[in-house]
Amino acid sequence: MSHPIPATLSIEGMSCAGCVGRVDRTLAALPGVSEVSVNLAAETARLTVSTPEGLRAADAALRELGKPARHQTVQLAIEGMTCGGCVGRVERALNALPGVVSASVNLAAETAQVEILQGTLTPSQVAAASTEAGYRARLAAASDTEDRAARKDREARDLRRQVGIAALLTLPVFVLEMGGHMVPALHHLIAQTIGMQTSWVLQALLTTAVLFGPGRAFFTLGLPALRKAAPDMNSLVAMGSGAAWVYSLIATFLPGLLPEGVRAVYFEAAAMIVTLILIGRWLEARAKGRTGAAIQALVGLQARHARRLTKSGQPEDVEVEALAPGDLILIRPGERIPTDGTITEGHAHVDESMISGEPIPVEKTIGQAVTGGTVNGEGSLTVRVSRTGAETTLAQIIRMVEEAQGAKLPIQSLVDKVTLRFVPVVMGLAALTVAIWLIVGPEPTLTHALVAGVSVLIIACPCAMGLATPTSIMVGTGRAAELGVLFRKGDALQALNEVDIIAFDKTGTLTEGRPSLVALKTRAGFDRAEVLTAVASVEARSEHPIAKALVAAAIDEGLTLAEATAFKTLTARGVTATVAGREIRIGSARLLSEAGLGVEPLATEALDRANRGESVLYAAIDGELAALLAVADPVKPTSAAAIKALRGMGKDVAMISGDAPATAEAIARDLGISHVVAGVAPEGKVAALKDLAERGRKLAFVGDGINDAPALAQADVGIAIGTGTDVAIEAGDVVLMSGDLGGVVKAIEISRATLSNIRQNLGWAFIYNAALIPLAAGALYPAFGILLSPIFAAGAMALSSVSVLTNALRLRRAG
Template sequence: MNDPHSDTSEGGCGCSGKPAVALGTPSCCSAFLAAQTTLADRRGHQHVKGDACCGSGDTAAEVGDKAKDLVCGMTVDPATTRHHAEHGRHAYHFCSAGCRTKFIANPQAYLGDTEPPKPNVTPGAIWTCPMHPHIRQDGPGTCPICGMALEPEEPSLDDAPNPELVDFPRRLWVAGVLTIPLLVVSMLAEMLGVHVVSATASPWVQFALTAPIVLWAGSPFFVRGWQSIRTRHLNMFTLIAIGVGAGFLYSLVATVAPGIFPTAFRTHGGMVPVYYEAAGVVVGLVLVGQVLELRARAATGRAIRALMDLAPKTACRLRPDGSEEEVPLADVAVGDRLRVHPGEALPVDGVVVEGRSSVDESMLTGEPAPIPKETGAAVTGGTVNGTGSLVMEAYAVGSDTMLARIVRMVAEAQRSRAPIQALADRVSGWFVPLVLLISAVTFLVWMLVGPEPRLGHALLNAIAVLVIACPCALGLATPMSIMVATGRGAHAGVLVKSAEALQAFEKVETLVIDKTGTLTEGKPKLVAIEVVNGADERELLALAAAVEAQSEHPLAHAIVTGASAKGLQLGRVEGFASQTGLGVSATVNGRQVVIGNAAQMRRVGANPVPIEALADRRRREGAGVMLVAIDSTLAGLIAVADPVRPSARDAIAALRREGLRVVMLTGDNVTTADAVARAVGGLDDVRADLRPEDKARIVAELKAKGARVAMAGDGINDAPALAAADVGLAMGTGTDVAIESAGMTLTRGDLSAIVRARRLAHATMRNIRQNLFFSFLFNGIGVPIAAGVLYPVAGILLSPMIAGAAMALSSFTVVLNALRLNGVKL
């Protein structure tokens, strides 16, 4: 095959005799060869005479009735090419898999300026504010109350990252880099008398360092502050905007026009003090809190995307003639017949119409044992097919599937305001107007009856009121306690995702606990071997383990592990077979070994009656029982169970001493649930045979009765209930979805960590209330003094410098108090 790229004449790959070069890439030939595509791709990559490989540099996707490959530049026929990709609600077509892969890896490198970044907007999608869920509108925008970027109400895998999560860390970096030299210049001179720059130049240097922090890094807070004033929904951003703005404007006036200030307000050197560092530090601290909040919301999004990832992107649809075609999941309709191969995830909800297999439904039940499926059995999208091939008929697709409903439940339960933020907003609702009123009254009184120069005294005292009311301590009160508490919790095996989890857990009255992986270890183990008819226990286990070593069943793994722990050698296996719904069989060292239920024993002529009483007793103890026949004679049984955690009993007792009502929910059967309940003791209620929506419904019912509910779990099936509860507690040994959906994670998988988390919540909220009290105490004393109430009787005025010192003292007190959490006994 001749290389079409070597020809630069008409009809070749060149333009004006120059080699074609893709936008930001090597030549299309190099890109193609580097991709190591198939022979069919190579043939499809040849150019047709008259097509241009690079055109005129135009990156538009369409060329006449054909499409342009944005990577290499050649034109392709959308109807015949097999390589497509979607980006920003546009379809793009490529000549080969290599070009498609390069485009998907970095779309903007090939789109350039031809398509500005746009939010991915699904037609008819509703967008809402994460801080004010009642704000809903069509399409993206900003919240009219707080100015935050709206987010899609219905999550999608195509959702673009929150633009604030990209923007705010950049602003934080700028603020942090500039704040360090700002503090060096201001604090060294103020506290130690060390002047890094001259006293005359210092205000201008501080202004140059602070202006980018306040005017650029802090600009979103001014926008939100103004938005809150305009809509009459005063909040924390109102306080931040007023406090930072007052400090910055005062300092700017003192820098530009120091002559308007009376002598009494100057330093010994005759300079008017400035407070740029206060404005800069406040902006930096608030940005830290915002970035942490944004990352927590992003983690919530990852949990939802992990749920959506359970469903495959395509399905194998059967045509009327019986042939198969691979179609996008969105193209599957109710009534379609779909082929599900072994090991594949089921694409949608439906019913089996052909074939037999076992399906791993742990995403729904949290239980490890696969469920046998045959004709007429219902199956759920997102569950995983076992070793058999199934044909299913779809009866629920798209947003009607069980998996889609779980995703919606998680998203709706997690879309709520942080209680601590709501508390701060309620406080600021009266605090901000009161401070503004006091400042205005102060200005008017000093203008009317104050000493000369009246304007100077009025302005300085009004600004002093605003400076001392700057919400630095109020802004630190919550995040400092949370920062220290999360560090303390991490050392105690408790990871806290958000402040709202701590506040909610302090008031929890009912604790709902999942069984598998929470009360139990989540790993089935061999617990008993019973023999009859003179069989040898070690021989029975060795033969059974040899057969089960050929199986993928989780309980089979427990048997093999148990045999290995006893040092048994496994024999040679021949003729392994799986009987769906019955068990397994094989020949081991010439002996016929059959494992399964009573029906399996009767099938091979082994009478199960002599061991049924022992089997029932083991089942009542919560074990899974497998009968074993050797050469058509009943030999005994093997019991496998998920052991209760050693710490569970003591932990439940400790939780009850904390005043908690403890309820166990499980997808397992009633017999196993009762056995576990007896083993741990102290449970107030036990519910079994539950699906994910049942768990979430029970949590909602408890909340509707007025109870504050915490949920502890470890599986995907627990995610809706974890999100619906006032606070979710995920075992660190659990799935990523459970961990991301929970407000706290118990990293050591230790149930007693719930007790430590409860004590941490009590200590943290007590500390936060103390911090808020201290910050308001300083304001309550400082604001009247700053307004000049002591001047008529004692001649005392509080200059902005003293106001700044008082503000710093309040912040210092808050920090010291928060650090006390490091010594809290958990």
């Protein structure tokens, strides 16, 4: 009988008594919910539920009402998990806690990400649930990524030492027993010197040392799990090697308990099982350490010290943790930038490759932002700190990648359900195998039954199945991060692989997002530099975006601007001014016609450029038409190649833009985009996506601005340009750290490669078990007289896990 569970939920969005009433009525109407009390001032709802599921139902009902309960994410570091069954048991223990919304356990990363209803549980209670289930857990700290790498290194070294000891002890056992079988002369030599009984006693002593020395953990972890009716991999190894050892001890020291025909020893099988599985675990630990290499590389970018400038301007070395927003720091040539900030003095080229994936250093000067973890080139910089600690770009990137690596794809849920039940099924199969051999097997039936039963127990361990998905996710998302692609949500890996349509925003996504001078056509008698200098000198007095584009073009060409006088703005027509005694008019054809000037000589050029979505201006100097200027938001150099690559992948490409249809369609024609939706507001972009998604097609949307956030959230996969706004980045499932749209192609390639890798791993793991369990049970014996040795079973089991990890590591070369 379940006990009532009191809980207090923290509610978002309550602003009046009406909200309180709706929340109260919604909760009170739920079955199993009682004693509801809603507090507007505290923004809480107290209630009592009959089961943990009642709290989840309350959470879902509040979310549907539009007054969601606040959630909190708890990260745990978990020890002792060895297979998918362990993952299932930890998740079951965590999900049984009242207040847990979801729990995702990652075997490869040895972590759990638990989402709880804020206020119902403490993080310590969550950790305690895993510990009580037999898997010691603690709250993950910020330094755990480094600790995990060091821990895996220590674990690999410790396992190597255990393997060395086990091998040293097992070798004489193997030589005494198997050597005698393989080399008759050695068998006779042993019989004539120390005798077979002494040989068995020596094997017993050495094997016992192996099992309860290097192999002790299999018994200390596996037998308690067996007593709790929750057997795991350790239980299978303990039972398999333990059965061979006990049988052999009886044959050696109490031979009268066994019929004479079955008095044989299998010490070498027990010792070799433990040794081979320890070798597999050692190789597995080494491979696991490499799966998190990308995260470790990112963590290694974090500087430990900074050179802060005092009020007197003198530099002082301080810990990065001591920095605060507003501090001035000095960065010398070749140094790593310690935190995010804005340049106040200096000029340099900064290597941002580990953040953006772009190999070419970026020019930085006064007023521009720099990112912590990047490397200053030649030139000294003074930087004003803008963000520190967990708020820095690098810290957020690390957090995003860790969360993605800890995520569980939909495909993994099925695997976990299978592996949770797999070990008990294997134990049942082993018992059935022994029974069949005892009933219908040839003499010596007991020996054959023992060999077959032990082989089934050992060969069928589900380690490979448990590692198949999480290791691929870890390596795949890590490789993506190295290429400047961040999967904020791990399930985006699978979703992106299923996308049919890629829809792009235009401004700032396909284009640079800022106007620039794309053409300046002068008439005979006028020099380009002369015209651009005059035009830019006048436009320097204006704040209009087109004016800024013209000034920027002149500065880029190294022109020196003159002083403009008598500046006048003529609404919707243009500007006039005097530069070096010459009258300058810049604007529309109407502005020039007012001065009696015609634009017919440049009309054809103007019409062509207007049809391409460019803004056309005319310049007149001293009452004479001088030039046509065209300003546009230029397409990014990488956009055309990215669109072509996506179409080559079989993806449909669309553009959804708030710009005028003529401009959007002109750019779409240049890029080879056939489907265009233009002139739409942010809500119009959402409607356009819904229209594209009709007929069940999956789509991704790529955007960068605040007005793109609703569309990014609406799409099956939202891909945010990392150079855009924080709002857009937060709304995206995938973040491209540079503005290069080649990142979209890379993201899809990584998604495809990772899903393919997962399928390969799962295929290998399932085929391995499906094929080898019957062999271990003795399927080949009736036809060929072959019975699989437990030693071969142990080697094959160890090889299966190592094969999965090695295959996952191939993703480090993806993209």
